[in-house]
Amino acid sequence: NAGVTQTPKFRVLKTGQSMTLLCAQDMNHEYMYWYRQDPGMGLRLIHYSVGEGTTAKGEVPDGYNVSRLKKQNFLLGLESAAPSQTSVYFCASSPGVSITDTQYFGPGTRLTVL
Amino acid sequence: AQSVAQPEDQVNVAEGNPLTVKCTYSVSGNPYLFWYVQYPNRGLQFLLKYITGDNLVKGSYGFEAEFNKSQTSFHLKKPSALVSDSALYFCAVGGGSSNTGKLIFGQGTTLQVKP
Numbered sequence: 316n317a318g319v320t321q322t323p324k325f326r327v328l329k330t331g332q333s334m335t336l337l338c339a340q341d342m343n344h345e346y347m348y349w350y351r352q353d354p355g356m357g358l359r360l361i362h363y364s365v366g367e368g369t370t371a372k373g374e375v376p377d378g379y380n381v382s383r384l385k386k387q388n389f390l391l392g393l394e395s396a397a398p399s400q401t402s403v404y405f406c407a408s409s410p411g412v413s414i415t416d417t418q419y420f421g422p423g424t425r426l427t428v429l
Numbered sequence: 430a431q432s433v434a435q436p437e438d439q440v441n442v443a444e445g446n447p448l449t450v451k452c453t454y455s456v457s458g459n460p461y462l463f464w465y466v467q468y469p470n471r472g473l474q475f476l477l478k479y480i481t482g483d484n485l486v487k488g489s490y491g492f493e494a495e496f497n498k499s500q501t502s503f504h505l506k507k508p509s510a511l512v513s514d515s516a517l518y519f520c521a522v523g524g525g526s527s528n529t530g531k532l533i534f535g536q537g538t539t540l541q542v543k544p
Binding site for chain 1: 461473536
C-alpha cells in the first residue's frame with residue numbers, strides 16, 4: 316500500500332494563477348483532510364470530507380475549494396493564488412469508523428506564491 | 430472551543446538523558462489526545478494516542494505519554510533520548526463537541542538531541 320500520496324511535491328506560482336493539489340489514498344478511508352503548515356502555527360485545517368461527494372469547511376477555508384468526487388481522491392484548488400498561500404500543504408485520511416481514529420498523513424506539497 | 434498548547438518552541442537534551450515534551454489542552458467533554466512526529470521534509474507520523482483507560486500510553490520508538498486530567502496535560506516522554514529522535518513534535522486534541530475526527534494541533538516543539 317502506498318498510503319497517502321500527494322501530487323505535486325513542489326510548485327511555484329505567480330500571484331493570480333490557479334492550481335489543483337491532488338491527494339490520493341489507497342486505504343479505503345472515509346474521511347480526508349487538507350491542512351496547511353506554517354512556521355510557529357502548527358497545522359491548520361482548511362477543508363475536510365467525511366465521505367465521497369461531501370466536503371466541509373475547516374479553520375482556514377478562505378481562498379480554497381475542494382472536491383471529493385471519488386472516495387480515494389481529495390482535491391484542493393486555489394482559484395487565484397496569493398502570496399499568503401505560500402505554505403506546506405498536507406493531506407490526511409482516517410478510516411471514519413470512530414472520532415478517535417488516527418489520521419494518516421501524506422508527504423506534503425511545498426507551494427510558493429510569488 | 431478546543432485548543433492545545435505546546436509551551437516550548439525547542440527542547441534540547443543530551444543523548445541518553447530522559448526527555449519531556451510538554452502539551453496542555455482545553456476541551457469541553459472527554460478529550461482524545463495524539464502525538465505526531467515530523468522528520469525534515471516528511472509528513473507527520475503517528476506516535477501514540479490517549480482515548481480512555483490507563484493514563485500512561487505507550488507508543489512507537491520507545492515514546493510514552495501521560496494523561497493528567499487535573500492538569501489538562503499530555504506530556505510526551507522517553508527514558509533515554511537518541512540523536513535520531515531529533516525532529517518536530519506535534520500534540521493534537523480531538524473529541525469534545527467534534528464528531529468528525531477533526532484535530533486541533535499545537536504549534537509544534539523542535540526536539541534537538543545532542544551526542
